[in-house]
Amino acid sequence: MAKQKVLSVAAAAMTCLMLSGQAMAHGDVTPQGVETGDLTKLGEEWLEENPYRGKDNENYAEAVRIGDSAYNQNCARCHGLEAISGGIAPDLRELTPDYDGDEWFVYRVRNGAVRDGAVYMPKMADYLSQEALWAIRTYIESRRDEM
Template identity: 65%
Template sequence: MNHRTTLMLAMGLGGALVAGMALGHGNVTPQKVDTRALEPLGEEWVEENPYRAPYDKHELAVEVGKSAYSENCARCHGLEAVSGGIAPDLRELESTPYGDEWFVERVVNGAGQMPKMADYLSQEALWAIRTYVESLETE
């Protein structure tokens, strides 16, 4: 292979990689989340994660959140919240009132390419997602 062919091949592969990364943030239809087994929270956003332990249905909230995360968040934030670098690693978010405030700000108002997820998912679903992510350990 000559130098020109190698250069053109490298440019083609690079272009395909960039296009694939761009498509990773393409239009995604949010999937419904069944939160009927969790405590209803109403329309007004609560300030702190209500499903964090010692919530009596904490483990159920983790399971609901895991499913909801897989369907609605993993495409950009990575499987099991292990970011591939496109979006923030959500496991790094503090499990504190400050972290909760940051979370609410982003899901209600959107951030960067992330849509306003509160327009599509209930706060019960979003707090369950937060509960699931908090259950994961960072390496």
């Protein structure tokens, strides 16, 4: 009888463990839409540099706020929570906050990443607006001090 109770408790514990792992999973890998609020609208043609960069920019605080949520919904599963890489994908905080970093960022969000036919990163610009993606870039830049 005691052996059955131990097995029942062990089975219940194992079930809880498996369910908690699912609850903590990042979920669907399809990019989630982003509401860009009052950010300045940028149009269809891609800009070459982050239009929300700099604490003195009128859009900066809103871009960081929106970018925080958007990043953690769409990018964190691979690039790490709070923009701190866990090693699966590059640490985006290492991108320089200048034209060169912006150029790499735009290239990657527009083209994605594919290796040996496997999609490692979708073409995020197919799912998210330019405003949302520049907000994500602004949020990532705001996290550079955490390196």
